Amino acid sequence: MxxxxxxxxxxxxxxxxxxxxxxxxxxxxxxxxxxxxxxxxxxxxxxxxxxxLTPWQRVQMSRHPNRPYTLDYVKALCGESFLELHGDRNVKDDKAMIGGLGKIGDQTFMIIGQQKGYNTKTRQYRNFGMANPEGYRKALRLMKSAEKFGIPVLTLIDTPGAYPGLEAEERGQGEAIARNILEMTRLKVPILTVIIGEGASGGALGIGIGDKVMMLENTWYSVISPESCSSILWRSWEYKEQAADALKLTATDMKKMKLVDEIIKEPLGGAHSDRETTFLSVRDVVLKSYEEFKNLSPKELVKNRMDKYLNMGVFKG
Incomplete structure (x- = not known):
């Protein structure tokens, strides 16, 4: 431990x-x-x-090395029923973005999420949970397949951000994320989103548009990580704690600003301290949330989702 x-x-x-x-x-x-x-x-x-816990301590909790990752949730929620699907039919299969069909209870979902590694070798293999453009294009391909067969989509977010390398930019990282955001707003099946760890920047938004967005208690969701924010504003990483506080990135802050819909309570000590309880909490919330949307027509789903995001934010006339 x-x-x-x-x-x-x-x-x-x-x-x-x-x-x-x-x-x-x-x-x-x-x-x-x-x-x-x-x-x-x-x-x-x-x-x-x-x-x-301070905002910075919650950021640390979200990165705890023992915290369950996407495949841990998939295994716990779906058991042997999960069928992983690969490739974007264009470049290659991105190991940082996993996706496939799985049954939670009696309901089949198309499950998509970022996967981090457990040690140095697997972290490199998974690119530290930072997806390339082909990862987002794979996710979109799977969402479109789900739409075709009337299968609801469940996304699990845990990423320090999309991969910022030169090759990723050359292959259209920004366009791939923007395309996903556009397509997800008008997808004709229910989309449920759960932030299970880090929810950073466009890396999270690329699979983060949902009819219902939920956050585990010790996770964060922001346009930038506290360290990067600190390095931009103060030219140093030393002010990351102040940055975390100023960014209002905790689940409580997000719920207060109506940017997420629900906070999933974690066991005392965090998700890693009692994995089974955490998995059961997520399972119950996912199935309960699906009940809210399963009887809506595709037209109603898209309209409600569009309205939800259009009503976010404040402005002065």
Missing amino acids: EYLEFELPIKELEAQLQKCQIIGTESEVDVSETCKQIETKLIATKKDIYKN
Whole structure:
């Protein structure tokens, strides 16, 4: 188990509890009362820490190395029913963007999402979850297939941004993302979107237009990452905490500004601390949300989605 800097008090208490339990097991000394006291203190410390997280700490939580990624959710929600589909029929198959058909409960979904790696080798293989233009074109191809067969779309967002390399720009990164945004606004099947980790910039928007957009509690959604914002405004990454605060990127901020529709509560300690509970929460919310849209006609779906995005933001006449 890895701990973030602000989680160190929890690490110390868990180490104390483990030592206490070992003493109780290996000797005849009764340490049950001491263990109980440590457990009580541990629960209180966890509640105190996780209920008062700063925006920057939530960004750190969203990047926790033990946090479940898209394929973890797919495996938990769909089991063996998931059939991954590959390629954009133009350039190649982008490993940072995964997609395919899977059943959640009795309902088939076209599931699309960014996938990060678990170690150095898989992170390079998945390009750190940063999709190239062919990734967004693959996503669009799969969405169009879903539309053709009347299958709802579920997108899972977890990306530090679209890949900013020269080759990606040469192959039309901006156009691919813009095309996806346009096509998703008028897709004739329900689209549900869940931000499960990082939701950065156009990389997230490329698969982020939905009838209902939901965020897990310790995720973020913004036009730019705090580090990049800090480097632009202050010419240094040292002000990333101030940038995170100013960007209003947390789930609470997004809900308050009506840019997302629902916050999915995470277990105490974050999604990685109790994966099964997190998966069940996401499953329940996805199926419940689908019920809201499954009986709407394609015309109603598109109109409501268009109206939703046109009503976002404020302006002075």
